Amino acid sequence: MGRGWSGSTGARKRTGGMTLPPAGAPANRPDRDRAAIPFPSHANRATNPYVRRRENRMIGMNHDFDLFVIGGGSAGVRLARIAAGHGARVGIAEDRHWGGTCVNIGCVPKKLMVMAAEYGLGATDARGFGWDMRAVAHDWPGFIAAKDREIGRLNGAYTGLLERAGATIFNARARFLGPHTLMVGEQHVTADRIAIATGGQPLRPAIPGADLAIVSDDAFHLPARPEHVVMVGGGYIAVEFAGILAGLGSKVDIVYRQPLPLRGFDPDLRAGLAEALAANGIGVHHGVEPVRIEAAGARRRLHLSNGHMIEADCVFFATGRAPNVAGLGLDKAGVTARPGGAIPIDEDYRTNVPHIFALGDVTDRLNLTPVATAEGHALADTLFGNRPRRISLANVASAVFSIPPLATVGVTEDAAPDGAKVFVARFTPMRHTLSGRARKTMMKLIVDAETDQVIGAHMLGEDAAEIMQGLAVAITAGATKADFDRTIGIHPTAAEEFVTLRTETRRVNRGGESAKPRAAE
Numbered sequence: 001m002g003r004g005w006s007g008s009t010g011a012r013k014r015t016g017g018m019t020l021p022p023a024g025a026p027a028n029r030p031d032r033d034r035a036a037i038p039f040p041s042h043a044n045r046a047t048n049p050y051v052r053r054r055e056n057r058m059i060g061m062n063h064d065f066d067l068f069v070i071g072g073g074s075a076g077v078r079l080a081r082i083a084a085g086h087g088a089r090v091g092i093a094e095d096r097h098w099g100g101t102c103v104n105i106g107c108v109p110k111k112l113m114v115m116a117a118e119y120g121l122g123a124t125d126a127r128g129f130g131w132d133m134r135a136v137a138h139d140w141p142g143f144i145a146a147k148d149r150e151i152g153r154l155n156g157a158y159t160g161l162l163e164r165a166g167a168t169i170f171n172a173r174a175r176f177l178g179p180h181t182l183m184v185g186e187q188h189v190t191a192d193r194i195a196i197a198t199g200g201q202p203l204r205p206a207i208p209g210a211d212l213a214i215v216s217d218d219a220f221h222l223p224a225r226p227e228h229v230v231m232v233g234g235g236y237i238a239v240e241f242a243g244i245l246a247g248l249g250s251k252v253d254i255v256y257r258q259p260l261p262l263r264g265f266d267p268d269l270r271a272g273l274a275e276a277l278a279a280n281g282i283g284v285h286h287g288v289e290p291v292r293i294e295a296a297g298a299r300r301r302l303h304l305s306n307g308h309m310i311e312a313d314c315v316f317f318a319t320g321r322a323p324n325v326a327g328l329g330l331d332k333a334g335v336t337a338r339p340g341g342a343i344p345i346d347e348d349y350r351t352n353v354p355h356i357f358a359l360g361d362v363t364d365r366l367n368l369t370p371v372a373t374a375e376g377h378a379l380a381d382t383l384f385g386n387r388p389r390r391i392s393l394a395n396v397a398s399a400v401f402s403i404p405p406l407a408t409v410g411v412t413e414d415a416a417p418d419g420a421k422v423f424v425a426r427f428t429p430m431r432h433t434l435s436g437r438a439r440k441t442m443m444k445l446i447v448d449a450e451t452d453q454v455i456g457a458h459m460l461g462e463d464a465a466e467i468m469q470g471l472a473v474a475i476t477a478g479a480t481k482a483d484f485d486r487t488i489g490i491h492p493t494a495a496e497e498f499v500t501l502r503t504e505t506r507r508v509n510r511g512g513e514s515a516k517p518r519a520a521e
């Protein structure tokens with residue numbers, strides 16, 4: 001390379017064999033996290049056909065790197081370490097936190113916070129099982145410190161993974177100077193190929209006083225739990241943090257524009273979640289928008305489109321995210337982006353400039369960590385692993401870690417083909433027969449009437465995310481309702497309901513009303 005990668009960028013490089021956790025992997029599963037992917041790094045360079053081909057032809061040898069990745073989040077880290085493992089000369093820049101949104105200010109700390117809230121609610125529920133739980137109190141600063149220690153451990157794990165895979169890491173911001181040239185911190189770097197994996201950031205509505213609100217980035221480091229919070233938005237983050245904060249003892253109001261939360265999810269899940277929010281003591285204000293925020297000392301007044309005002313300690317915007325492209329210098333490289341910043345790509349993650357790729361949230365397709373990591377892995381295998389492949393975004397399961405959680409895979413009832421069969425079960429889960437908590441579980445299957453294939457599965461209730469992962473395998477494999485019916489359940493579980501749904505609740509009827517009334521549920 002002819003240059004030393006040290007100094008102001010803080011770049012480091014080490015090589016060696018490697019095992020590692022996937023981005024966002026829960027840290028309490030060390031054995032599973034140690035994926036059996038060896039990274040003999042430079043040994044790979046001798047045997048890897050891509051490297052041999054490239055070195056034979058000397059393609060790209062006048063550039064510093066075969067691949068430079070901008071962004072060390074879920075997509076970028078996976079791409080960089082797999083590409084380096086295939087023997088490519090890889091550089092990667094991250095200017096904020098290794099592991100990106102998911103590890104630092106997203107999935108992982110959020111899930112720890114959900115768990116914290118669930119312990120408190122569980123302690124209350126335990127009374128129904130004979131436990132004396134009089135002294136239940138939560139130590140917010142203690143919990144945040146414990147959470148931060150775990151996130152710090154994961155940050156170190158990510159840089160370690162990259163270094164041991166043989167990638168050169170830069171603790172610096174990168175921007176384009178030209179199609180093959182980047183400014184990384186204070187250094188010029190050139191690369192044969194460049195991947196943009198810069199993720200996204202929270203959006204604030206353009207209303208007066210918007211800066212008086214917090215966004216999800218702030219919520220992970222609040223010095224104290226706000227006593228009263230107004231969540232604005234009805235999406236993933238709004239309902240997840242409403243559950244977290246209410247579970248930890250805050251008074252919570254949630255304000256959203258639609259009649260129900262979680263637009264795009266199955267209508268029964270949405271209705272069930274709205275009921276669950278209210279049952280958790282959350283004030284639900286639907287069909288309204290925020291119009292302005294004003295400060296009243298340390299308190300905040302949120303004025304709404306219906307003329308009402310809510311005064312609280314904190315207004316929390318969870319009103320969507322926008323791709324991170326500001327200051328990237330896309331124009332210098334000739335890369336085009338859509339008006340909101342999303343970078344359009346083809347099926348092989350190529351932007352309009354063939355040697356520049358984009359993946360993960362910056363493309364604003366399906367903004368989930370497992371999608372970002374799968375894209376990174378597929379791109380690395382395609383470019384450097386002699387294994388061209390694409391991933392399918394059909395039947396990607398997802399979960400919302402509300403309290404209770406919900407999870408989904410495949411089509412919703414709204415999107416199901418005419419005549420599809422709908423099976424619904426709604427019941428009080430066993431634990432709440434004794435806890436006394438007014439909480440229902442809802443499960444639903446949607447079956448194609450012609451092929452008998454199960455084309456959608458939806459659940460609201462405890463363990464929904466854990467249960468749905470297995471159903472996603474069945475649906476991806478094309479399981480039919482007859483396959484579900486011949487599967488013997490595990491008793492006593494809630495999950496067994498998915499294999500004992502025998503009575504059709506209704507049919508999708510695009511011509512008018514559903515064939516059977518919803519009351520049949």
Ligand SMILES: Cc1cc2nc3c(=O)[nH]c(=O)nc-3n(C[C@H](O)[C@H](O)[C@H](O)COP(=O)(O)OP(=O)(O)OC[C@H]3O[C@@H](n4cnc5c(N)ncnc54)[C@H](O)[C@@H]3O)c2cc1C
Pocket residue numbers: 070071072073074075076093094095096097098099100101102103105106107108110172173174175197198199200216237324328359360361362366367368369370372401
């Ligand atoms: C609160 C919250 C909760 C979430 N929960 C879940 C969940 O439970 N499950 C799930 O699947 N998904 C969840 N997500 C979504 C998930 O976090 C994202 O889909 C995922 O992180 C996207 O990965 P990425 O690599 O595309 O981007 P990111 O993880 O955002 O990584 C991009 C990185 O690029 C860096 N960067 C940006 N510009 C530059 C530059 N010019 N130079 C150098 N570095 C740069 C950024 O600092 C960032 O670290 C959640 C998101 C949020 C906000």
Ligand SMILES: NC(=O)c1ccc[n+]([C@@H]2O[C@H](COP(=O)([O-])OP(=O)(O)OC[C@H]3O[C@@H](n4cnc5c(N)ncnc54)[C@H](O)[C@@H]3O)[C@@H](O)[C@H]2O)c1
Pocket residue numbers: 204205206232233234235236237238240256257258262263289290318319320321366367368398399400401
């Ligand atoms: N469990 C998970 O997998 C998980 C969790 C959190 C986030 N995520 C990802 O992160 C993305 C961002 O999450 P999010 O909750 O911020 O976005 P979202 O798109 O899920 O929801 C945004 C909400 O804000 C509302 N909104 C937008 N502009 C508004 C305005 N001006 N005034 C009032 N309301 C407005 C929308 O109607 C919607 O209800 C998600 O779409 C998802 O891809 C995933």
